[in-house]
Amino acid sequence: IPVDLFDLVIFGGTGDLAQRKILPALFRRFCGGQMPKGARIIAAARTNLSQSDYKAMITNAIQAYGGNQANDAVALEAFLDCLTYTRVDATGDIGWPELSTLMAQGQGARVSIFYFSVGPNLFGPLAERLHKHGLAQDSSRIVVEKPFGRDLESARALNATLATHFSEGQIYRIDHYLGKETVQNLMAIRFGNMLFEPLWNSQYVDHIQITVAETVGIAGREAYYDRSGAMRDMMQNHLMQLLCLIAMEPPAKFDPDAVRDEKLKVIRALDTVEPHHIVRGQYQAQQGADDRHDSYRETVGNLRSTTESYIALRAHISNWRWAGTPFYLRTGKKLVARSSVINVFFKDAPHSIFGEEAGRHANLLSIRLQPNEGITLKVTIKEPGPGGMRLMDVPLDMTFSEALGAAGGNPPDAYERLIMDVIRGNQTLFMRGDEVEAAWAWTDPIIAGWQARGDVPKPYDSGSTGPDDADLLMRRDLREWQGIN
Template identity: 45%
Template sequence: MAQPVEKLLLFGATGDLSRRMLIPSLFGLHSDGLLPDQLTITGTARSEYDDAGFRDFAAEALEEFAPADRMTEDNVAAFLERLHYHALDASSQHGYDALAEGLGDISGGLAIFLSTAPWLFGPTIKGLQGAGLATDKVRIGLEKPLGKDLQTSCEINDIVADAFPEERTFRIDHYLGKETVQNILALRFGNSLFEPVWNARGIDNVQITISETVGLEGRAGYYDEVGALRDMVQNHMLQLVSLIAMEPPAHFDGTSIRDEKVKVLRSLRTIAAEDVGHHTVLGQYGAGAVAGKIVRGYDEELEQVSDTETFVALKAHVDNWRWQGVPFYLRTGKRMAERRSEIVIQFKPVPHSIFAERGGMLQPNALVIRLQPEEYVRLLVMAKQPGLDREGIRLREVPLNLSLDTEFAGTQRRIAYERLLLDLIEGDPTLFVRRDEVEAQWAWIDAVREGWKANGVKPKPYSSGSWGPSAAIALTERDGVTWHE
């Protein structure tokens, strides 16, 4: 069992991720007494701060993003005392010895959170090695993106593996830290109700939607290079597929769970070049209205013409015994009708309806797992409407709700990075992504992109505030399936 470290080093400590997520998350853990008492947190970036300047930066971040009920003067002051800062140009090898000197003794363990541009991974790892900050007392957490295709991902992983073995490498996908995502495992493997029908005999299709209402939001340079497929499907959505489709692991630990996930990812049917036109749809948002506000199209926001997709829908298959013939429909996009992340398990209809002759219309059951903005699990079942039934039996679909906000109202709700940072500090790899998972994901994504390139596929336009191109509707309706909206 790994031991908690005594020091945490944050690269990119003055960036937007740190301001919005990392510093508030660490403050939340500190407030609840979950951080080791002796833990110090050192931030590093190019910004010319000293300790006092970084503490002022952190205090402003807490004022904006931390819960107000935790913002007592003593609590904030005690947290800020943990913080230190060391300015560093990560691309230069000259500053790492001074960084190591500033950190001091790391015999009690050091966790590094690396949130930098991908091209800085190589120089950073080399600098850490040269300064003695890659010993067996050090573990490293890596924020995405980890490459832009299989080749570059392997190159980055090779660089990291040269300094940090797999057991000390923690690749972060923040979706895995979401409470509702973890509830997928509890739902499946903690209840006898679902697992007997969680297969091709009981399930007709699976739909996963991650829709955003925002546009580029300052990410134009990065986003235009990667697009929706690589930004969302390669990591978050395929991780959700693996959790939904995995076999029951023998134990709840990092090895057992990730072993089963990678089996799913390796079982994904490659979408051949001749099938991309039938199994994929890509789009790019134009001008429109979102939440009653007129917004510009992608090219206008970017201020140049681009073929980058801001929407993608795919029909995927997991080729194994459990899931043979069950389509997985994946959909993600920007500037869509609403912000939503959800998984819909559509069960097969009953084999024979005893109500048809009395006018009763049945709908197949569905399980809706909403990840955001609300968090709930909802089972849609058929029930009889009250009445004397003189004109026939009236049936209606009604929800059985498990609202996490309601059922666990007295429990402190946590953002994903709180759990992931604590697991990094304590050395628990369960919710992090293993190298073979990442590379299996990239292999599948690369085949899709090669198919697009071979066929000259370009994104179809869709209006901002819609659910994407009309071709995405046809993708499912060819199979007699309708997107859950």
């Protein structure tokens, strides 16, 4: 799909995200023929760098993170020709007149996009300076990274600051989870098939599990993470977005506000989570074959930290469709495997014509977001052989890379998709301000409860599936986790 001519200004153009994700993503889209001739990328940051030093930095970044195409020296050179570096201070006046001049030099009608790839404390100052220097036009768009606030109050304040200078239609709040091919596939699976939607409610669904397990720890973001924890860093945004897509009503059409209206209704219908339906965990040190992995507390350098690196909870959506169906959500660091999966457990058939001795097997739909993206539906069949009617499960498995060949095995990175959507002006996969606030309104009382009670997370071994209490949370409901164990 062609895109309009654009100027994309990346504030934080020397940062980790710009180097690892944003610029490699733009390079791959460039190689895919999606950057119109004359489009410009203007990287802005506080450091004083020459054009050649900056281009050398980005050459290295693209060689490291740009994929196979990075070996194409001609393409890389052509891409670097679209790139300009300029020094700008988000909190002062340095560099703003130069940036204005640079932008004014763009020939022809072009969309201006300002990507705030800087710490969240700079989102407000950047919006204000863009306005002050006449760069915030009615047609400009801004892209805002996470975290969007750390509670309802700060998210509201940030929304209000951005709203002073930009309308909601100009603000693109990124949650890179929404850019993942398989996450968008959730909508295609639900609303593109007749098979699932009639069963997608509490009458047929026993419960749903959403797991986002990571093997990595928090190295490199210790200070930020220790102030946030898994609830703020993952649950309030990524898992909440997955929950919305799984639980929302069918929007009338696949358009930004229709989709986001339905997601918002899910968040607003969430009950407050009871304390005994939440398990917080913190990883302990681990002795590997030849080295020792630090504990969470050692990593953050605070041996009394009570920040959680793991959280599991049971949520309820009080609406007509889902009353009575629990949603179990869990996410954590330093777990045994990297796995993001949504498991939809259907109820048992109401009556077994084969008798109880044949065994009962409920259907399970697993949607794997990573790794090994695909879906598996467990169906019940007769156990082969002459031994009478006994039932067993078999998986109907579709791994996208096998079913779709190269196109399925090599989906575009989330940032490629999302940046192109910003350039096209499509907000469907971006969070609206009221969604973010509603998610914080659900999160805040949970965190306030921990603080009031002086809650201390339960220790769990690095490389395990999480704290024992998370298994207990399920066992109390006569269920068990599936996805990483």
